[in-house]
Amino acid sequence: MRLSNVPNSKTDSRMRSRDPRTQDILTRKAIGRGPIIAFVIGLLLLPLLFGSVKITGAHADRTTLPPKLSTLVCVISGEELREMSMDAVVIVEGGKLLAPFKEYDEADQQRFAKEYFREGQKYRLTFGGGEAGVATVQKSGQGCNNIHAKVMVETSAKIHEHVMALATNSESLGRQPSARRAPTDPERAAVMELVKKIYLQRGVTTLLYRSLKVTNLTAIDLDRDGKYEMVGSFTLASKNKFERDLFLIAAPQGARMRADYVGFQAYQPPAEGFLSSIDFVDTLDLDGDGIGEVFAIQGGFDAYGYLIYKKQAGRWHKVYHMIGDAC
Numbered sequence: 074m075r076l077s078n079v080p081n082s083k084t085d086s087r088m089r090s091r092d093p094r095t096q097d098i099l100t101r102k103a104i105g106r107g108p109i110i111a112f113v114i115g116l117l118l119l120p121l122l123f124g125s126v127k128i129t130g131a132h133a134d135r136t137t138l139p140p141k142l143s144t145l146v147c148v149i150s151g152e153e154l155r156e157m158s159m160d161a162v163v164i165v166e167g168g169k170l171l172a173p174f175k176e177y178d179e180a181d182q183q184r185f186a187k188e189y190f191r192e193g194q195k196y197r198l199t200f201g202g203g204e205a206g207v208a209t210v211q212k213s214g215q216g217c218n219n220i221h222a223k224v225m226v227e228t229s230a231k232i233h234e235h236v237m238a239l240a241t242n243s244e245s246l247g248r249q250p251s252a253r254r255a256p257t258d259p260e261r262a263a264v265m266e267l268v269k270k271i272y273l274q275r276g277v278t279t280l281l282y283r284s285l286k287v288t289n290l291t292a293i294d295l296d297r298d299g300k301y302e303m304v305g306s307f308t309l310a311s312k313n314k315f316e317r318d319l320f321l322i323a324a325p326q327g328a329r330m331r332a333d334y335v336g337f338q339a340y341q342p343p344a345e346g347f348l349s350s351i352d353f354v355d356t357l358d359l360d361g362d363g364i365g366e367v368f369a370i371q372g373g374f375d376a377y378g379y380l381i382y383k384k385q386a387g388r389w390h391k392v393y394h395m396i397g398d399a400c
């Protein structure tokens with residue numbers, strides 16, 4: 074499996090300009106690759122195992138798709154239904170997660186766009202792992218270093234700001250009912266109790282903890298057992314801008330929440346302020362094992378990328394990452 078790398082931050086206005094949801098794909102210009110290369114090298118060290126997983130249901134329906142097309146999964150974001158951003162994230166093929174196109178290779182990206190981002194091409198939109206509408210390609214364009222599409226969306230999901238959805242050309246993925254909603258007050262209280270514990274265990278004072286910001290918090294039944302897990306993103310900046318970010322997957326345990334995955338990062342952001350925080354995108358069961366893979370977006374230096382986490386043998390692992398774009 075070929076993997077690349079990641080990132081995003083929605084708390085910094087400079088980062089916002091690189092955010093796929095607000096960026097105009099036709100005005101982005103390709104510039105230096107230095108920061109990207111450094112970024113990629115850092116992330117290539119991640120474990121990338123997904124290959125042993127058996128894909129049971131991921132094939133394109135030949136009656137509606139040209140047979141040569143592989144199963145593609147994209148991220149949909151934006152504010153206006155008539156023009157949302159669609160980024161290609163992953164090709165699912167033979168139990169492997171593959172990059173949709175080669176990075177830094179405009180010719181390959183144009184080849185990809187001709188096959189997958191043709192005007193009028195329709196994708197099934199999924200939200201919370203289930204059917205939630207249709208995305209129709211309007212146009213595609215080169216960003217800084219990646220290809221992007223603009224799509225018209227018809228959906229029951231309330232996509233905006235940190236609430237994003239997925240889209241796929243597969244006829245079989247995401248056929249269950251959507252299992253995603255806002256947390257209830259007791260769920261929120263239970264998660265925040267856990268979040269506080271995680272921060273205090275890492276040396277954060279109660280005083281500093283008061284500055285914690287919740288980027289988003291979503292209730293989602295990842296394993297389809299009827300009980301909702303919580304996925305949340307949190308940021309905490311000290312006076313000197315030192316950052317402590319948390320990407321958390323929590324599972325209910327009675328009235329409480331226990332941590333199922335703790336992605337805690339403590340770091341000094343660059344002077345330009347770009348954060349490396351990780352935010353939840355959505356879920357889709359890519360390999361048909363009954364547990365939804367978790368898609369997330371991460372910030373970087375004038376860049377963002379996408380991550381996929383998979384639960385294997387009871388533990389969440391990062392199994393894939395790719396650059397959304399990097400300037």
Ligand SMILES: [Ca+2]
Pocket residue numbers: 293294295296297298299300301302
């Ligand atoms: Ca569950």
Ligand SMILES: [Ca+2]
Pocket residue numbers: 357358359360361362363364365366
């Ligand atoms: Ca799965």
